[in-house]
Amino acid sequence: MTESDSLPSVTRRQVLKGGAALAALGGVSAFVAACGNGATPSPSAAAPSGGTSPSGGIAPSAPLASTPPAATGTITFGSNYSDDVPKKAMQAVVDGFTKKTGIAVTVNTVEHGKFQDTINAYLQATPDDTFTWFAGYRMRFFAAQGLATDISDVWSSIGSNYADAFKTASTGDDGKQYFIPFYNYPWVVIYRKSFFSEKGYTIPKTITEFKTLGDKMKTAGLIPLAFGDKDGWPAMGTFDILNMRMNGYDYHIGLMAGKNKWSDAKTKAVFQKWAELLPYFDPQPLGKTWQEAAQDMIGKKAGMYFLGTFAGEQATDPAIHDDLDFFPFPTFGTEFDAESAIDAPIDGFMVSSKAKNLDGAKAFMEYLSTGEAQGIFLASSPNNVAAAKDADTSKYTPFQKKMAEIIGGSQKIAQFLDRDTNPAFAGANGMQGFLQSFLGNPTQDLDKFLSGIQAFYDTLA
Amino acid sequence: MTSPSSSSAPLAETSGAFAPPKARRRGRRGPRFSLLTRRDKVTLGFMVGIPAFIHIALIWVPAVLSVVLSFTQWNGIGGIDKIKWVGTKNFDTLINIYPPFWPAFSHNLIWLGAFLFIATPLGMLLAVILDQNIRGSRIYQSMLYMPVVLSLAIVGFIWELIYSPGQGLINNLLGIAGTKDQIDWLGNRNLNLWAVLIAAGWRHVGYIMVLYLAGLKSVDNTLREAATIDGANARQTFFRVIFPVLAPINVVVLVVTVIESLRAFDIVYVINKGLNGLELLSVLITTNLLGEASLVGFGSAIAVILLLISIGPIILYLYRTMREPAS
Numbered sequence: 001m002t003e004s005d006s007l008p009s010v011t012r013r014q015v016l017k018g019g020a021a022l023a024a025l026g027g028v029s030a031f032v033a034a035c036g037n038g039a040t041p042s043p044s045a046a047a048p049s050g051g052t053s054p055s056g057g058i059a060p061s062a063p064l065a066s067t068p069p070a071a072t073g074t075i076t077f078g079s080n081y082s083d084d085v086p087k088k089a090m091q092a093v094v095d096g097f098t099k100k101t102g103i104a105v106t107v108n109t110v111e112h113g114k115f116q117d118t119i120n121a122y123l124q125a126t127p128d129d130t131f132t133w134f135a136g137y138r139m140r141f142f143a144a145q146g147l148a149t150d151i152s153d154v155w156s157s158i159g160s161n162y163a164d165a166f167k168t169a170s171t172g173d174d175g176k177q178y179f180i181p182f183y184n185y186p187w188v189v190i191y192r193k194s195f196f197s198e199k200g201y202t203i204p205k206t207i208t209e210f211k212t213l214g215d216k217m218k219t220a221g222l223i224p225l226a227f228g229d230k231d232g233w234p235a236m237g238t239f240d241i242l243n244m245r246m247n248g249y250d251y252h253i254g255l256m257a258g259k260n261k262w263s264d265a266k267t268k269a270v271f272q273k274w275a276e277l278l279p280y281f282d283p284q285p286l287g288k289t290w291q292e293a294a295q296d297m298i299g300k301k302a303g304m305y306f307l308g309t310f311a312g313e314q315a316t317d318p319a320i321h322d323d324l325d326f327f328p329f330p331t332f333g334t335e336f337d338a339e340s341a342i343d344a345p346i347d348g349f350m351v352s353s354k355a356k357n358l359d360g361a362k363a364f365m366e367y368l369s370t371g372e373a374q375g376i377f378l379a380s381s382p383n384n385v386a387a388a389k390d391a392d393t394s395k396y397t398p399f400q401k402k403m404a405e406i407i408g409g410s411q412k413i414a415q416f417l418d419r420d421t422n423p424a425f426a427g428a429n430g431m432q433g434f435l436q437s438f439l440g441n442p443t444q445d446l447d448k449f450l451s452g453i454q455a456f457y458d459t460l461a
Numbered sequence: 462m463t464s465p466s467s468s469s470a471p472l473a474e475t476s477g478a479f480a481p482p483k484a485r486r487r488g489r490r491g492p493r494f495s496l497l498t499r500r501d502k503v504t505l506g507f508m509v510g511i512p513a514f515i516h517i518a519l520i521w522v523p524a525v526l527s528v529v530l531s532f533t534q535w536n537g538i539g540g541i542d543k544i545k546w547v548g549t550k551n552f553d554t555l556i557n558i559y560p561p562f563w564p565a566f567s568h569n570l571i572w573l574g575a576f577l578f579i580a581t582p583l584g585m586l587l588a589v590i591l592d593q594n595i596r597g598s599r600i601y602q603s604m605l606y607m608p609v610v611l612s613l614a615i616v617g618f619i620w621e622l623i624y625s626p627g628q629g630l631i632n633n634l635l636g637i638a639g640t641k642d643q644i645d646w647l648g649n650r651n652l653n654l655w656a657v658l659i660a661a662g663w664r665h666v667g668y669i670m671v672l673y674l675a676g677l678k679s680v681d682n683t684l685r686e687a688a689t690i691d692g693a694n695a696r697q698t699f700f701r702v703i704f705p706v707l708a709p710i711n712v713v714v715l716v717v718t719v720i721e722s723l724r725a726f727d728i729v730y731v732i733n734k735g736l737n738g739l740e741l742l743s744v745l746i747t748t749n750l751l752g753e754a755s756l757v758g759f760g761s762a763i764a765v766i767l768l769l770i771s772i773g774p775i776i777l778y779l780y781r782t783m784r785e786p787a788s
Contacts, residue, residue: 138753
């Protein structure tokens with residue numbers, strides 16, 4: 001599939017050079033022939049205008065900015081932005097694109113949990129031209145299965161608008177790009193400024209300071225660290241940060257990739273440390289959603305909360321949102337303190353391998369890579385920071401400025417456990433249940449627990 | 462009395478009795494079935510053939526394919542040429558490695574046991590009580606039957622509200638909501654299975670009650686009168702007379718109970734995706750087959766195990782229904 005995917009882009013460049021309608025039609029038919037079954041690009045969407053040129057003038061750095069936008073018709077877009085606020089924000093982005101290029105976008109919004117659960121079947125059946133997805137192993141997996149379209153040609157024009165780390169995160173196993181980063185957000189310890197100053201708490205920099213603060217909070221009748229793991233994934237963030245603090249980023253990524261072992265003594269040490277820290281966590285995390293845990297922190301029942309900054313969405317009152325602040329997870333006094341590794345997952349977009357209006361889809365990708373598009377989205381979703389270099393950071397709230405600062409200050413950036421490792425291992429059938437089993441019984445035989453995890457991982461290879 | 466299981470031959474014979482004697486004599490030797498016209502045969506062929514085809518295509522083929530897939534490894538992407546044979550590896554992984562398997566297996570058995578020995582008898586008891594024409598019987602019936610109208614997913618939502626640690630009904634009635642002693646009914650892995658069983662049983666009791674009540678209403682009243690005249694008390698009347706008479710309903714109730722227990726899925730999936738103490742085989746099948754995981758072979762292996770468990774009661778049921786007319 002990868003070979004046939006590259007065909008249309010090659011012909012497209014020829015089209016751009018020659019600008020001949022004939023070649024464009026040739027390109028389309030080659031694409032039809034190459035994709036064979038299933039993929040039936042509608043010629044009406046691409047051909048009639050005689051030019052399958054990209055919508056120039058969208059990205060400021062696009063080399064063909066003078067070419068009139070000729071990709072036309074309608075594209076479809078599968079979105080998992082199903083919550084009210086992000087849904088509206090995404091619609092504003094889509095409207096901006098339509099206004100700019102005249103290409104209509106049919107948005108097909110699916111509840112995000114369901115979107116993820118059905119992605120496999122969705123991409124194989126009749127996917128939308130473009131869809132929302134995540135960087136990392138999860139992106140590479142679908143690219144390797146031939147379910148995404150190579151968009152290296154788009155990257156050749158937009159590449160300068162991204163830092164290298166983003167390009168790496170968008171690159172598949174074959175060295176081609178399949179993903180457009182939109183924004184990211186760090187996993188940090190969130191707290192309420194007013195609450196800390198009222199109680200005279202100070203930000204803990206090291207784990208020792210964290211424990212001291214935790215003890216103080218407990219005496220005051222507070223839960224030091226809010227925690228809700230009913231959904232199975234929030235505990236992954238905690239594991240990630242503990243592992244990166246204790247064993248370093250490289251060990252963590254090696255573990256995710258299967259090079260290091262779950263049954264390793266180093267991994268065991270992480271769970272031992274976690275069990276030791278659990279008294280500072282909410283004692284009943286397994287019946288709580290992340291939203292409820294966030295409310296504990298917002299409602300001053302808990303002092304701090306370790307989660308992605310999207311936890312800020314729960315502070316619907318702007319005054320309370322302004323009162324939120326955060327800091328990186330405390331350091332452990334290891335050699336890895338300096339790298340300040342962090343989970344900062346990137347959300348973005350991909351083009352499905354069955355895209356009917358490929359040129360429209362690529363034009364959309366180009367638009368999404370601009371700071372302009374990202375700015376529109378972030379205006380109503382201030383819990384993320386834009387991925388593009390040309391994003392207007394002057395409008396950032398202090399919350400966003402701090403996020404950018406923390407991400408910028410991290411030498412090593414991981415995605416997230418379920419984005420960095422095999423999805424067959426990280427889902428509800430695997431890691432989510434394993435971590436809950438640990439939280440439900442932290443004093444269990446860790447060797448047996450971890451060798452079970454490793455054995456299951458090995459069966460997936 | 463002709464037994465229904467061998468109906469076709471006697472049917473031909475009986476109709477033969479009304480045929481002219483000539484045909485009857487000749488028929489003994491063989492081409493007797495010609496009494497069914499060509500059209501009859503075609504009609505019969507369709508009447509039997511279409512359901513048989515649908516049954517085979519929609520039930521047997523998928524079931525057999527699941528069994529075949531359980532010996533393979535496949536991520537569901539790409540053509541069938543990507544399917545890899547792995548022998549019994551999936552079963553080995555399940556039984557010896559996969560941590561949630563044995564909990565799920567035992568939860569299914571607990572579910573079955575709780576329904577079979579608590580919820581179902583309770584439903585039957587309620588049916589017997591409501592059959593006594595007590596005052597307000599219909600109101601009680603409606604109340605008890607209400608949950609049956611709801612899907613298990615809705616039942617899950619309702620009970621989530623009741624069990625919620627901070628805002629839920631139970632903890633507030635106990636006066637422990639919001640305190641350190643509040644009970645996390647659905648989050649505590651030692652409690653949540655039982656909490657869910659109460660919710661699922663709440664619905665199941667009503668279901669069984671209605672089934673059984675319908676059965677009881679159909680019992681000929683003279684049987685009861687005869688028993689009373691013979692000096693049987695209420696308990697004896699029920700266990701010695703009514704219960705045996707209701708044998709067909711009893712089998713239905715048994716089968717319904719087993720099916721409901723083995724297919725339990727929606728309620729735990731709604732509550733916490735079948736994690737953390739609520740693992741069930743049906744959920745493991747889903748999370749392994751669907752989702753990003755798509756471990757088609759592995760998921761199929763779990764499905765095969767569930768099939769094996771289901772076959773027991775199915776055989777029992779078929780054996781009883783097949784045997785009954787003969788006795």
